[in-house]
Amino acid sequence: MPELTYDFTGKTAFVTGGSAGMGEATVRAFAEAGANVAIVDRDADSANALAEELTLGGLKAIAIACDVTDEDQVASAVRTTVEAFGSLDMAFNNAGIMLPPVDSADETEEAFDKIVAVNLKGVWASMKHELKQMRHQGSGAIVNCSSLGGLVGGNGRTTYHATKHGVLGQTKSVALQYGKHGVRVNAVCPGTIETPMVARMAAGGELDRDAAAAGVPLGRLGRPDEIAAAVLWLCSDAASYVTGAALPVDAGHTAQ
Numbered sequence: 001m002p003e004l005t006y007d008f009t010g011k012t013a014f015v016t017g018g019s020a021g022m023g024e025a026t027v028r029a030f031a032e033a034g035a036n037v038a039i040v041d042r043d044a045d046s047a048n049a050l051a052e053e054l055t056l057g058g059l060k061a062i063a064i065a066c067d068v069t070d071e072d073q074v075a076s077a078v079r080t081t082v083e084a085f086g087s088l089d090m091a092f093n094n095a096g097i098m099l100p101p102v103d104s105a106d107e108t109e110e111a112f113d114k115i116v117a118v119n120l121k122g123v124w125a126s127m128k129h130e131l132k133q134m135r136h137q138g139s140g141a142i143v144n145c146s147s148l149g150g151l152v153g154g155n156g157r158t159t160y161h162a163t164k165h166g167v168l169g170q171t172k173s174v175a176l177q178y179g180k181h182g183v184r185v186n187a188v189c190p191g192t193i194e195t196p197m198v199a200r201m202a203a204g205g206e207l208d209r210d211a212a213a214a215g216v217p218l219g220r221l222g223r224p225d226e227i228a229a230a231v232l233w234l235c236s237d238a239a240s241y242v243t244g245a246a247l248p249v250d251a252g253h254t255a256q
């Protein structure tokens with residue numbers, strides 16, 4: 001984790017897709033900074049294992065099995081979090097999926113619906129129920145996970161990039177509406193980060209790590225904790241005047 005440290009003691013963080021990749025790194029960072037953390041993931045076993053590890057280490061975390069494509073499950077996850085910890089102060093809406101590249105003339109309706117359900121509807125449902133609680137509190141900070149794919153097109157990944165552009169529309173629109181409620185809403189736009197998702201892409205021949213590293217100004221892939229660092233900053237008082245922003249954390253990829 002980069003060096004900046006925060007004290008989130010007494011605050012509660014809600015992280016979707018929190019049991020792997022950049023979600024897991026963000027859960028760890030929030031917990032180490034003293035926050036109560038809800039690990040919200042459809043992979044219940046991994047979420048439970050992470051919560052147990054953090055709790056045994058003296059940190060505060062609960063696991064909540066939840067598929068973000070199901071609004072009722074998301075509503076229940078937010079309720080469980082508030083019942084457990086008393087508030088919901090910070091959220092990282094990170095759960096997302098990517099499918100193998102396809103010619104746009106051949107993409108199935110099923111693939112389209114699957115990606116939209118997680119990447120766009122999942123963020124919609126998560127924000128909706130987080131905002132109900134934050135509106136009631138009169139405070140909160142939300143970070144949505146977009147992608148460099150929210151800023152540029154992607155050859156063979158039309159629907160993924162469309163959803164990530166959509167996440168920026170959700171982020172900016174809610175930021176406009178919720179400033180008056182004391183809620184800030186931002187997005188991170190990660191570049192290629194070494195997570196299980198990228199490991200699967202590399203294993204499937206969809207990604208050449210060396211070429212990806214050579215293709216960005218910083219010359220390497222990112223680490224999940226480098227995304228966590230950006231999320232924690234956006235959730236902290238250090239970013240108190242930042243809302244509606246789409247922050248590239250991409251080694252300069254989209255500056256090219």
Ligand SMILES: NC(=O)c1ccc[n+]([C@@H]2O[C@H](COP(=O)([O-])OP(=O)(O)OC[C@H]3O[C@@H](n4cnc5c(N)ncnc54)[C@H](O)[C@@H]3O)[C@@H](O)[C@H]2O)c1
Pocket residue numbers: 016017018019020021022023040041042043066067068069094095096097098118122145146147148149189190191192193194195196197198
């Ligand atoms: N890894 C990258 O290079 C990269 C780059 C840009 C953006 N992103 C985005 O970052 C986010 C996290 O990516 P990652 O690489 O850490 O992914 P990952 O596949 O490594 O981990 C994703 C986590 O989300 C969970 N998840 C997936 N679908 C879910 C659902 N419907 N409900 C609840 N949980 C669900 C998984 O169980 C897993 O724990 C995604 O939104 C992804 O699109 C990733």
